[in-house]
Amino acid sequence: MSEPAGKPATLADVARRAGTSTAVVSYVINDGPRPVAAATRARVLAAAEELGYRPNRIARALRSRTTGVVGLVLADALNPYFGALARHVEQSLAGYGRLMLIGNAGYSAERQRHLVERFLAAQVDGLVIASADADGAADVAALARTPGVPAVYLHNGPATGDTPLVTADNEHAVRAALAHLRAHGHRDIAFLAGPRDTGPVGRRREVWESAAGPGAAPLRCAYSRAEADALIRRLAARDAVPRALIAATDEQAIGVLSGACAAGIPVPGRIAVIGLDGTPDSAHTAPSLTVTGQPLEAMARQAVDLLLGRAAPAPLPPATLVTRRSCGCAES
Amino acid sequence: MSEPAGKPATLADVARRAGTSTAVVSYVINDGPRPVAAATRARVLAAAEELGYRPNRIARALRSRTTGVVGLVLADALNPYFGALARHVEQSLAGYGRLMLIGNAGYSAERQRHLVERFLAAQVDGLVIASADADGAADVAALARTPGVPAVYLHNGPATGDTPLVTADNEHAVRAALAHLRAHGHRDIAFLAGPRDTGPVGRRREVWESAAGPGAAPLRCAYSRAEADALIRRLAARDAVPRALIAATDEQAIGVLSGACAAGIPVPGRIAVIGLDGTPDSAHTAPSLTVTGQPLEAMARQAVDLLLGRAAPAPLPPATLVTRRSCGCAES
């Protein structure tokens, strides 16, 4: 039972009550580096229980130089793709008893650096970097390397170097989307890319480019619903809306849907749309969005495992095409 | 300039270099409790700069019993309403140099308690509780009160007691929505409530009930797009879709939009819809969603100010009706 209140019990309090030194108490609490006699262990445990002892993580952190906190640098917390990723990272970390500090960079490299500085100041044990573009992510990892804090890139990042990168099979996703739209009879398939798509996520566009033939240029806009929405309206105004479109992200795809609706352009009748992320949101749009579903949970788990050195890099499940209505399929 | 690497510089290092004691260095760094001669201060600052000194927050926390970290308990990080709230809370906290620990409870009281335990173990300086239902929030605040950690309810919570509550003007929002739908000629206006709407957010439903007259029962479903989507499809199957509907949350309203689309029910032609949150997402749905926009940023800022004791409770800006297409208005 926990004591009424007073000051919280310390190791020394427990030791006193159990009639031992603080050392043995510590050994018991941590299954410490040294063994403790069974009888003593029992007394200590009882004393700790009676006092409602909770180890002071701060003191522990000071002495052992590890905080049990991991920082997550997020490109955009309001983008459901990153939001879902964040939730899964948090859960995986919780599974290892780690807490997560979260920082939202709003796609700004500046803010991203700032966040990392603050995370490092807070002595995080590691960093998960979920950045939209690979270069910004590299910057951040370099920052972390100086004080020797391990890092992992999550969704995008440079493949080179010692910082591991966990990303979906972007190429397969695009090929699946292309194949599906072709099966619907589409010949000309447009691609909506992000403003700066470096790294593996840029492969999405590259794969499309090589499939679309030489000279094909993607549409581009920021990774936001608002921009994609506005883009489609502009296209509609000059009657330049493509018959089929793959959006690099669900966020953009959803903007396309709303823009098309506002401009009176039927989806999928006049334009078929596929998103490449597979966020939870995509199931509940009007019309429902066909996507290539990335294994978000597996990705998050793997990133955490890698960061904590708990598991070797295993192959991720592939992105699977989830057919819904925006591509022209019937509701499933 | 920061030193190449080595071990990070400590207070003692700076003191040695500046030829002073650690005490004065501390006084300088913190504009400490005691004054320091201008010349000395300059030397200390120079030494700190040269060594790239960064205070060790852990040690500081141990000694001064304050961590500079605030925990945010979130009902559902994937709900854009809470997501936006979280982002604003983070920004406000950053303005005061505080870091934010985030925890996602997934609407579960159990997980909520769990999170708070872990936050308290991490010695947070305070707790912002953004819970969907008031009772769960009260639980959590009680937990925090034991070790004397201050807390603030953000979106919903019990109005009683010493824990402050920051919430929008829910009643005004509903009245505005009702008035607007009536102006569109609607007489029978349905209401889609959450599963357990206690506290001020429950007022949304209550206001509707008193306006709708005795015996009026709201529709109910979980705060998720999926459930609202499914609900509308069921209603459509037995031809029971209302002509106008106010959804307690945007999340539900968006689900209604997608369910209606799937069931072939035109919005706003056959059913007019208004959401009561005003999330960023609501601007980019198909059709665009009319909402009563809550002052999310102001709410977050006020919660943080209250928590940190920086400001007196000021009146929040009112929720303003943002007319878009789902209610029958033309695109603005």
Add this chain to the structure above:
DNA sequence: TTCTCGCATCTAAACGATTAGATAATGCAT
């Protein structure tokens, strides 16, 4: 000149844990 203030600094004790090294207690072989 001597005594007092005040100011600028210094010394050293916390904060609450971890853990290497010293010490005590036991068993066993001699």
Add this chain to the structure above:
DNA sequence: ATGCATTATCTAATCGTTTAGATGCGAGAA
């Protein structure tokens, strides 16, 4: 009985700050 491992425990240094109390010093008052 004596010595030597082995095991169980204790002592105390340490992590990097903060801050109350002690100290030193120069200026003004007597």
